[in-house]
Amino acid sequence: MLINAQIIAEIKAIIAEGKEKAIRAVDHQRTLMYWHIGKRIFEEEQQGAARAGYGEYLTKYIADQLEPEYGTGYSRRQIELIRQFYRTFPIANTLYSQLSWSQYKLLIRIESEDKRDFYIAEAVKNNWTVRQLERQIDSSLYERLLLSNDKDSVLAVARGDKQPSDAKEIIKDPMYLEFLGLRREASYYEKDLEQAIITHLQEFLLEMDNGFSFVARQKRIHLEGDEFFVDLVLYNRLLQCFVIIEIKTHKLTHQDLGQLQMYVNYYDRVEKLDRENPTIGILLCARKNDSVVRFTLPEGTKNIIASKYEIYLPTEQQLIEEVNKEIEKRNPTE
Known part of the structure; x- marks a missing residue:
């Protein structure tokens, strides 16, 4: 039988x-x-x-x-x-042939050729459905990646012309979690946000994008009689490394960064195989202070990233303005 x-x-x-x-x-x-x-x-x-x-x-x-x-x-x-x-x-x-007519109807709305090429490459590579493609366009994925990367790098990773060598090439800041259904004005605990993410895990992994898979939640770590619990553990097949996510519903503090660094160190020394790359830590927080991040972490650190989360989508114009500000910071006028 x-x-x-x-x-x-x-x-x-x-x-x-x-x-x-x-x-x-x-x-x-x-x-x-x-x-x-x-x-x-x-x-x-x-x-x-x-x-x-x-x-x-x-x-x-x-x-x-x-x-x-x-x-x-x-x-x-x-x-x-x-x-x-x-x-x-x-x-x-x-x-x-992998793209449907319904997907092409979404793509022809995009005026920028670079932006349209990016979404085509991502949709084909990740086998997005119509709904997934629409969500990524509506959440301005292209502009969000441009906030921390240059245009050529974003397009090269999307097309598969290069493998991401830096976590910032595929990890977004901010992340938009509107699919969780949380009200903007409501107060909630970190466990509530974590549970909402687990309930909407498929959508969360789509927001994470590019090769992420779920490994564990509330992963217990024993250190000489003390217990610690890692909120979320993912794995990224492109970067070939573990990705630790700590969720904070308050403004980021240097203690939060220290805690995340300890978890990353543990995974690097205990869980990581020799053939795998160093573990990445993401502090997903309601608010952050970039100066606190910069002065708390050792200079040149690439494996600890603070990313702000939003529970509602921005307008495209808002993100374009942010991208322009970032470009001006990188290329100040003389």
């Missing part, structure tokens, strides 16, 4: 994989069909470019002719999206 059950489980897995591949193949063909439609619209539009308002007239005319027969998938709004799709991606062989 055990053997039969195993066979059925394996067959079900094959069926599920086959269905997923079939759905992806059909969706990719639909994406290519929209690309060809967009190309034809663009060619016609170019022929009538001299006539004022011809493009607007053309999309309306096509929608009026197609929608009654083919349905709302060919409404005027949809025809305009198809037209924009071709304009954004004019080379057919640059389209990814």
